Amino acid sequence: MVAIRGTLKGRDVISINDFSREEIDHILKVSDCIEKDLDSKFGLLSGKILSILFFEPSTRTRMSFESAMYKLGGRCINMGPTELTSVKKGETFSDTIKVISKYADVMVLRHPSDGAARYASEISDVPIINGGDGTGQHPTQTLLDLYTIKKESKLEGANIGILGDLKYGRTVHSLVYALSMYGIDMTFISPPNLSLPEEIKEDLDDKKISYEECERIEDVIGDLDVLYVTRIQRERFPDIMEYKKVSGSYKITKDMLEEGGKENLIILHPLPRIGEIDPDVDDTKYARYFLQTKYGVVVRMAILGLMLGGFE
Amino acid sequence: MVAIRGTLKGRDVISINDFSREEIDHILKVSDCIEKDLDSKFGLLSGKILSILFFEPSTRTRMSFESAMYKLGGRCINMGPTELTSVKKGETFSDTIKVISKYADVMVLRHPSDGAARYASEISDVPIINGGDGTGQHPTQTLLDLYTIKKESKLEGANIGILGDLKYGRTVHSLVYALSMYGIDMTFISPPNLSLPEEIKEDLDDKKISYEECERIEDVIGDLDVLYVTRIQRERFPDIMEYKKVSGSYKITKDMLEEGGKENLIILHPLPRIGEIDPDVDDTKYARYFLQTKYGVVVRMAILGLMLGGFE
Amino acid sequence: MVAIRGTLKGRDVISINDFSREEIDHILKVSDCIEKDLDSKFGLLSGKILSILFFEPSTRTRMSFESAMYKLGGRCINMGPTELTSVKKGETFSDTIKVISKYADVMVLRHPSDGAARYASEISDVPIINGGDGTGQHPTQTLLDLYTIKKESKLEGANIGILGDLKYGRTVHSLVYALSMYGIDMTFISPPNLSLPEEIKEDLDDKKISYEECERIEDVIGDLDVLYVTRIQRERFPDIMEYKKVSGSYKITKDMLEEGGKENLIILHPLPRIGEIDPDVDDTKYARYFLQTKYGVVVRMAILGLMLGGFE
Numbered sequence: 001m002v003a004i005r006g007t008l009k010g011r012d013v014i015s016i017n018d019f020s021r022e023e024i025d026h027i028l029k030v031s032d033c034i035e036k037d038l039d040s041k042f043g044l045l046s047g048k049i050l051s052i053l054f055f056e057p058s059t060r061t062r063m064s065f066e067s068a069m070y071k072l073g074g075r076c077i078n079m080g081p082t083e084l085t086s087v088k089k090g091e092t093f094s095d096t097i098k099v100i101s102k103y104a105d106v107m108v109l110r111h112p113s114d115g116a117a118r119y120a121s122e123i124s125d126v127p128i129i130n131g132g133d134g135t136g137q138h139p140t141q142t143l144l145d146l147y148t149i150k151k152e153s154k155l156e157g158a159n160i161g162i163l164g165d166l167k168y169g170r171t172v173h174s175l176v177y178a179l180s181m182y183g184i185d186m187t188f189i190s191p192p193n194l195s196l197p198e199e200i201k202e203d204l205d206d207k208k209i210s211y212e213e214c215e216r217i218e219d220v221i222g223d224l225d226v227l228y229v230t231r232i233q234r235e236r237f238p239d240i241m242e243y244k245k246v247s248g249s250y251k252i253t254k255d256m257l258e259e260g261g262k263e264n265l266i267i268l269h270p271l272p273r274i275g276e277i278d279p280d281v282d283d284t285k286y287a288r289y290f291l292q293t294k295y296g297v298v299v300r301m302a303i304l305g306l307m308l309g310g311f312e
Numbered sequence: 313m314v315a316i317r318g319t320l321k322g323r324d325v326i327s328i329n330d331f332s333r334e335e336i337d338h339i340l341k342v343s344d345c346i347e348k349d350l351d352s353k354f355g356l357l358s359g360k361i362l363s364i365l366f367f368e369p370s371t372r373t374r375m376s377f378e379s380a381m382y383k384l385g386g387r388c389i390n391m392g393p394t395e396l397t398s399v400k401k402g403e404t405f406s407d408t409i410k411v412i413s414k415y416a417d418v419m420v421l422r423h424p425s426d427g428a429a430r431y432a433s434e435i436s437d438v439p440i441i442n443g444g445d446g447t448g449q450h451p452t453q454t455l456l457d458l459y460t461i462k463k464e465s466k467l468e469g470a471n472i473g474i475l476g477d478l479k480y481g482r483t484v485h486s487l488v489y490a491l492s493m494y495g496i497d498m499t500f501i502s503p504p505n506l507s508l509p510e511e512i513k514e515d516l517d518d519k520k521i522s523y524e525e526c527e528r529i530e531d532v533i534g535d536l537d538v539l540y541v542t543r544i545q546r547e548r549f550p551d552i553m554e555y556k557k558v559s560g561s562y563k564i565t566k567d568m569l570e571e572g573g574k575e576n577l578i579i580l581h582p583l584p585r586i587g588e589i590d591p592d593v594d595d596t597k598y599a600r601y602f603l604q605t606k607y608g609v610v611v612r613m614a615i616l617g618l619m620l621g622g623f624e
Numbered sequence: 625m626v627a628i629r630g631t632l633k634g635r636d637v638i639s640i641n642d643f644s645r646e647e648i649d650h651i652l653k654v655s656d657c658i659e660k661d662l663d664s665k666f667g668l669l670s671g672k673i674l675s676i677l678f679f680e681p682s683t684r685t686r687m688s689f690e691s692a693m694y695k696l697g698g699r700c701i702n703m704g705p706t707e708l709t710s711v712k713k714g715e716t717f718s719d720t721i722k723v724i725s726k727y728a729d730v731m732v733l734r735h736p737s738d739g740a741a742r743y744a745s746e747i748s749d750v751p752i753i754n755g756g757d758g759t760g761q762h763p764t765q766t767l768l769d770l771y772t773i774k775k776e777s778k779l780e781g782a783n784i785g786i787l788g789d790l791k792y793g794r795t796v797h798s799l800v801y802a803l804s805m806y807g808i809d810m811t812f813i814s815p816p817n818l819s820l821p822e823e824i825k826e827d828l829d830d831k832k833i834s835y836e837e838c839e840r841i842e843d844v845i846g847d848l849d850v851l852y853v854t855r856i857q858r859e860r861f862p863d864i865m866e867y868k869k870v871s872g873s874y875k876i877t878k879d880m881l882e883e884g885g886k887e888n889l890i891i892l893h894p895l896p897r898i899g900e901i902d903p904d905v906d907d908t909k910y911a912r913y914f915l916q917t918k919y920g921v922v923v924r925m926a927i928l929g930l931m932l933g934g935f936e
Contacts, residue, residue, distance in 0.1 A: 039359065042358060042359040059391055060411060060412075063363070063389045063391065063412065063415050064415060066387075067361055067389055067416065070359075070361055070387040071359060071361070272401055272407060272408075272411075273403070273407065274402040274403065279404075279406070290410050290411065293411050293414045297414065297415060
């Protein structure tokens, strides 16, 4: 697919970096229109088919896309777990993409390898959405994160803290690049061995985005409008005791928020969480992570609708 | 979800005991209307999404719900086998329910633990249908059983025999409670170690429902209007020889029915059967178990339509 | 289901041999109409349900049927992998067919045993499509092969070469029978131990169809209008070295086609391919195998539409 700047119709959605700030603003605006009048959008994608190719499992990304497609009147076909497919018979990735693109109007791909989505977009007949590839990009997650921040707090002038595994988390990298387009101050909170990669920090320096790095959430909680929490994966630590020490110290609790947080602080998380946020936070005014999930469906409706020409 | 007696709209369907006889009668009446004019119901649930969360597999319950939803114009999204999901990553049951309730308008849950559906209903944003939890309830199965009895025999004044594993079978327990609302005489046929639990018999006594217990189907077959057959699971017997002796003696055959059964006797079974009913019964006038499967779709259409406000 | 010659409505699609040449011509003609005006066909099967029962996995046959059904406005319900179903609990094949036929309007079955689809059609309430059974038939693949040949080359008067495992390949057997109805000359290219079964050759003799057999593709490539390539499965060779020798010598390359092929030669393949056709052929004028996949959806739309009365 050839990328034509200025409209999303027929375009691939591979990396948040492929989009200008104006394009992102447009997607967020369309999302807002959809959210306000959800029912009237049913039928816009009647007869359209989304093909789901997940080479690694991700239940909620899949279900969120299915829900979005169905709410627009479209359908989905799912390749299913790769161990049951022709991939196992020895078919090349390239052939799989070419064949399945014949069955559908748009495809969402998830793959363990960096760059898989870009490669797929070069051989597919139909536009590709990157549903997460390797430690690379996951652009629809980023767009829903932006939408949630815009709706529940503010994008311009906000102080946004990002906490957790900043080294390997693909969600985080996409988000940092997107926030940098909005000139947003960022605070990165992580253990030293999981801090943001140097090349991303250099990119921020080039763009003259100011940021702060720290190890303890308590030191910065009072400055934040938005705290974006991510998971710290056990696999990143050679020593289980090191992991336990760190993972415990990054746990967000109701007490922490009520004692140190701003009045309008909101907490986001891409989910699933495994203890990074205490369940007693769920019912506080700070929690927005389940709402964020709900907004994800709306934003994916906007993206699918724009790609397939259902919206302008 | 708050349960509002008198209408099913927005209500959970967790246990047959949550419903009054009038409410059950209404569901059966709506089912009858749907069955008589199936095609005109298409489109009533356009744009609505049923989320399927099965923490243990049940192909036919799932397919029956899907068929029902599709015949009303709705869609389904399926979490899929739990070994492929965030559940495996360590996410809590509570978080899974909260997240997936954001993707859908109604949810059907199947779970190996008693009480899982009730708990889910307390944390979900959308109404929950219990698709079977542990040895507890399976209310839509009960409603389809009642519908089949009503259509193919009679509910009031019938003599209904229930055969098989009456101790652990959740289908049986729900059915017994429901039949007791109709003041129906029941005959329980089972090996002694698999007889109906004492507490259920006490409940029947409290309601002044008369019932009989016996070990041999031959002793009572002539008295029955309806014979509801269930499976005796091998796992219930420590000794495989004990199992074989018992399972053989509870096999329904064409000869048995033709020699001893009433003229209008009907045979039901929740299926799958593993030899409890000889295949030579399938083509006799007694067999209603495949029809029962078909009625299941109609009854689930009624339930989904009522819950989502498609019907009054 | 009773087969009524002359119309496809309500009929099973088990073997290509059940159809007359006139009936096949009609299916191909309907396919052509659909292809020319795809969008206008949406909604023809609204409210209709296709049940998918695959007792062995086949991702692309499944996805092709789903795509076809969805493009006509219908829905699909999928039994899923058999290891998760009642089949595993010990239910008979017959019961599974009877039950699942209650949920749907038409069923597509794939099964490892020869004759499974025919048997299913005798016990099902709804029409059955054979999606491949054992080494037997796979009639919708044959119909899409014919459609591709007709559209991209010609059916009458063509010289069609079929290459690969001609002994066990079910795709090949169905295709040979179908081509014989059109009085087409055929050339069979295979290693000696994988040549076309004697009984099929006798059938061709009876019908006075002329054919040629050879071992080397280079000897006949210049005579062919169509080359239909199939996979040679490793499992057919007791000795892995024998397999490697043979599989290499049947590889189609760009050079081979440009040096020896006719101007209008086209290459087909049922896919997936595992090296039988070099990827450098993909971008040549000869390649039609991905287009063939696309035509598969159109032909299956025709078949489903005709069976369910959506088309005349």
